[in-house]
Amino acid sequence: MNFIRKIVKPHSEEDAQLYNELKKLLNFSPRRINKYKKAFTHRSVQMLDSKGIPINYERLEFLGDSILGSVIASYLYKKVPTGSEGYLTQMRSKIVSREHLNELGKDLDLIRFVKSNIDQANVGDNIHGNIFEALVGAIYLDKNYNTCQKFIYENVIVPYVDIEKLEGKITSYKGLIIEWCQKQKKKYTFDTYEDSGNEAIKHFSVKVSIDGEQIAKGRATSKKKAEEQAAKRVYFAFQKEINLG
Amino acid sequence: MNFIRKIVKPHSEEDAQLYNELKKLLNFSPRRINKYKKAFTHRSVQMLDSKGIPINYERLEFLGDSILGSVIASYLYKKVPTGSEGYLTQMRSKIVSREHLNELGKDLDLIRFVKSNIDQANVGDNIHGNIFEALVGAIYLDKNYNTCQKFIYENVIVPYVDIEKLEGKITSYKGLIIEWCQKQKKKYTFDTYEDSGNEAIKHFSVKVSIDGEQIAKGRATSKKKAEEQAAKRVYFAFQKEINLG
Numbered sequence: 001m002n003f004i005r006k007i008v009k010p011h012s013e014e015d016a017q018l019y020n021e022l023k024k025l026l027n028f029s030p031r032r033i034n035k036y037k038k039a040f041t042h043r044s045v046q047m048l049d050s051k052g053i054p055i056n057y058e059r060l061e062f063l064g065d066s067i068l069g070s071v072i073a074s075y076l077y078k079k080v081p082t083g084s085e086g087y088l089t090q091m092r093s094k095i096v097s098r099e100h101l102n103e104l105g106k107d108l109d110l111i112r113f114v115k116s117n118i119d120q121a122n123v124g125d126n127i128h129g130n131i132f133e134a135l136v137g138a139i140y141l142d143k144n145y146n147t148c149q150k151f152i153y154e155n156v157i158v159p160y161v162d163i164e165k166l167e168g169k170i171t172s173y174k175g176l177i178i179e180w181c182q183k184q185k186k187k188y189t190f191d192t193y194e195d196s197g198n199e200a201i202k203h204f205s206v207k208v209s210i211d212g213e214q215i216a217k218g219r220a221t222s223k224k225k226a227e228e229q230a231a232k233r234v235y236f237a238f239q240k241e242i243n244l245g
Numbered sequence: 246m247n248f249i250r251k252i253v254k255p256h257s258e259e260d261a262q263l264y265n266e267l268k269k270l271l272n273f274s275p276r277r278i279n280k281y282k283k284a285f286t287h288r289s290v291q292m293l294d295s296k297g298i299p300i301n302y303e304r305l306e307f308l309g310d311s312i313l314g315s316v317i318a319s320y321l322y323k324k325v326p327t328g329s330e331g332y333l334t335q336m337r338s339k340i341v342s343r344e345h346l347n348e349l350g351k352d353l354d355l356i357r358f359v360k361s362n363i364d365q366a367n368v369g370d371n372i373h374g375n376i377f378e379a380l381v382g383a384i385y386l387d388k389n390y391n392t393c394q395k396f397i398y399e400n401v402i403v404p405y406v407d408i409e410k411l412e413g414k415i416t417s418y419k420g421l422i423i424e425w426c427q428k429q430k431k432k433y434t435f436d437t438y439e440d441s442g443n444e445a446i447k448h449f450s451v452k453v454s455i456d457g458e459q460i461a462k463g464r465a466t467s468k469k470k471a472e473e474q475a476a477k478r479v480y481f482a483f484q485k486e487i488n489l490g
Contacts, residue, residue, distance in 0.1 A: 062318060
């Protein structure tokens with residue numbers, strides 16, 4: 001079937017490039033490339049399929065939103081066995097908040113795939129979260145629920161979901177680490193520098209050292225995020241000692 | 246593992262009965278019977294597990310609700326390729342409305358499984374929908390997403406989801422059939438009678454004949470529902486002729 005498809009409908013140069021970039025992003029080989037193209041098409045393009053149905057990401061966004069919601073629900077259910085229904089609902093809202101999804105979409109730099117007839121500057125911030133959801137919808141249609149789950153684990157849960165922080169117990173890892181170092185009379189440095197490499201979006205890197213020894217690194221699209229990421233890693237490295245006082 | 250569990254923790258008589266009834270309801274053999282017991286335990290029972298965590302269906306309801314939402318979303322996405330995001334959202338709201346889920350829970354007579362310290366008359370109508378959702382959550386934990394999807398197809402989509410009716414294009418199949426018969430000068434009868442058999446809940450059956458020939462039957466917990474079910478079957482039997490006028 002795949003073989004026939006290749007003969008009948010050879011990949012264009014553009015498709016081949018999209019395929020390669022998606023493969024890196026998704027950690028699997030996408031099969032139905034048109035689903036992803038749809039996930040990255042803004043309504044302003046005004047494309048129609050052969051039946052006159054608009055091709056854009058809005059329907060996929062609806063689908064992806066609901067799959068994302070159920071994956072996060074099942075993660076929280078298992079992760080926090082003591083959490084009440086109200087607690088779980090609240091935690092999920094935080095994780096799938098518009099603000100959070102926009103951040104996710106930006107960090108994955110999904111906008112580089114988007115086709116739109118509106119200037120990037122004018123599409124608004126929500127497009128980042130919307131296409132993240134649409135991408136989840138496309139993965140579901142291309143593969144299945146389990147693949148979505150894996151993608152969401154790798155790209156949402158592992159890098160972003162931190163129950164303690166979401167609960168407000170820890171508002172800043174950097175603050176926590178500094179406070180702990182001062183109390184313990186340890187010397188600390190946060191060495192932060194721009195590190196965009198060849199990437200279109202600005203990136204920052206940070207190295208955290210305690211008493212002259214480098215403990216953790218972080219890298220993200222803002223100084224603050226990179227520092228929080230590194231500080232969180234320091235926190236997990238010293239968790240026992242920090243919690244003991 | 247299963248073998249060890251059987252030795253260590255033999256099924257009680259009560260569990261064995263629940264197992265048998267669940268098997269009939271679910272169309273598969275449940276494995277982790279405790280998940281289902283939890284799905285049918287009302288908070289009024291005030292049970293705690295060995296860690297002091299309350300055992301009741303509320304967390305499972307949260308989980309099941311979100312899985313149900315995503316299964317319905319993916320059904321609608323595929324079923325109505327012309328439907329906009331707004332349309333899909335609206336249709337899903339109708340399908341998973343509190344009212345609709347309560348009806349579903351009642352029709353499956355899930356209340357027979359429920360443990361509660363409040364009189365059935367006082368728990369309110371929403372318990373039927375809530376335990377339906379909790380049951381979906383239990384199925385997910387016992388099996389997987391695909392099994393939930395199959396259960397929801399068999400128990401929600403096939404018997405209840407009718408896009409045309411949800412869209413308001415058809416408000417009553419009985420009305421539609423009567424109107425068509427009158428226009429076509431056909432004789433019709435709706436022969437409706439109580440038919441509860443050994444069941445605890447009252448049931449009604451109906452036979453619909455057109456020009457003396459029995460076309461379809463229906464059976465449900467209310468006269469109106471049984472008639473709509475039978476009329477819908479007549480509609481599908483004569484769909485072409487009815488749509489031609």
